[in-house]
Amino acid sequence: MKEIALHVLDIVENSVAAGATRVDITVCEDSSDDTLTIVVQDNGKGMDQDLLERVSDPFVTTRTTRKVGLGIPLLKAAAEACNGYLRIESTLGKGTRLEARFQRSHIDRMPLGDLAGTLLTLLVAFPQVRWVFRHVVDGREFCFDSEPILKELDGVPLTEPIILSFVKQLLHEGIARVQQNIG
Amino acid sequence: MPQIKSLEELKRLREEALEKRQARTVAGHAQVVVGMGTCGIAAGARDTMKAILEFIEKENLSGVVVTQTGCIGLCEWEPIVEVTVGGGPKVTYGKVDPEKARRIMKEHVVNSHVVEEYVIPS
Numbered sequence: 435m436k437e438i439a440l441h442v443l444d445i446v447e448n449s450v451a452a453g454a455t456r457v458d459i460t461v462c463e464d465s466s467d468d469t470l471t472i473v474v475q476d477n478g479k480g481m482d483q484d485l486l487e488r489v490s491d492p493f494v495t496t497r498t499t500r501k502v503g504l505g506i507p508l509l510k511a512a513a514e515a516c517n518g519y520l521r522i523e524s525t526l527g528k529g530t531r532l533e534a535r536f537q538r539s540h541i542d543r544m545p546l547g548d549l550a551g552t553l554l555t556l557l558v559a560f561p562q563v564r565w566v567f568r569h570v571v572d573g574r575e576f577c578f579d580s581e582p583i584l585k586e587l588d589g590v591p592l593t594e595p596i597i598l599s600f601v602k603q604l605l606h607e608g609i610a611r612v613q614q615n616i617g
Numbered sequence: 618m619p620q621i622k623s624l625e626e627l628k629r630l631r632e633e634a635l636e637k638r639q640a641r642t643v644a645g646h647a648q649v650v651v652g653m654g655t656c657g658i659a660a661g662a663r664d665t666m667k668a669i670l671e672f673i674e675k676e677n678l679s680g681v682v683v684t685q686t687g688c689i690g691l692c693e694w695e696p697i698v699e700v701t702v703g704g705g706p707k708v709t710y711g712k713v714d715p716e717k718a719r720r721i722m723k724e725h726v727v728n729s730h731v732v733e734e735y736v737i738p739s
Contacts, residue, residue, distance in 0.1 A: 594637070
């Protein structure tokens with residue numbers, strides 16, 4: 435994957451596959467402690483200890499657990515290559531929390547990439563899920579919650595041209611606002 | 618609170634969308650499905666999806682259903698896009714980059730002509 439935003443798009447689909455109705459995605463950049471952290475928290479069906487231990491291992495998971503696949507091992511490798519880590523906590527029946535941390539200034543850290551494009555794709559592809567997105571850069575914060583928007587739309591799909599423009603602009607402006615002054 | 622202000626704007630846009638929807642809808646119903654498994658995403662499916670959405674926006678196309686599917690086992694053909702127009706058959710396109718996506722949208726979704734050269738041979 436060439437962007438962190440693409441990893442995010444990829445791994446949150448595990449949450450959707452786990453039947454989550456709400457997924458919280460947090461992207462946090464902190465230049466003082468030189469970290470970039472991604473947290474994905476869902477209310478899906480969760481994993482038992484056995485599966486939890488296997489999800490990070492591509493050689494086990496790709497062959498035995500079709501639902502998990504390569505997404506997590508790829509993100510884990512990317513984070514670890516940048517002095518970071520990947521942690522997953524999960525409770526059966528409650529949900530899963532995944533945290534990936536990167537050294538922000540690490541030479542191998544791929545760019546954050548097109549977060550707005552990732553979010554728009556998720557909103558269009560999985561309208562049944564409530565997406566809550568938080569982007570924090572050195573204390574500046576952008577929050578996006580799909581629920582009030584879908585409620586207001588009341589059945590009119592996001593893919594109507596003017597609605598699409600509106601949501602796209604909302605995401606682009608919000609993300610640009612928190613990312614100003616940062617490389 | 619910018620969010621509240623924008624929700625009011627959204628309310629207005631919704632009414633507008635409803636009116637337009639009645640006025641101009643793609644012949645029959647068109648469904649566009651983008652493959653979004655790990656293989657699809659790694660091959661560029663998000664940018665394909667983006668190009669499709671941008672086409673809808675630019676051409677002001679109402680009534681196109683855009684959705685996603687996971688890996689369908691044809692990873693070497695990703696990004697894959699499936700198009701169904703009206704009562705027509707489902708057509709599966711392979712290696713759809715943004716440029717090909719725009720052509721498929723224009724020729725197949727809008728004008729109901731299958732773009733044969735991008736169809737995955739069976």
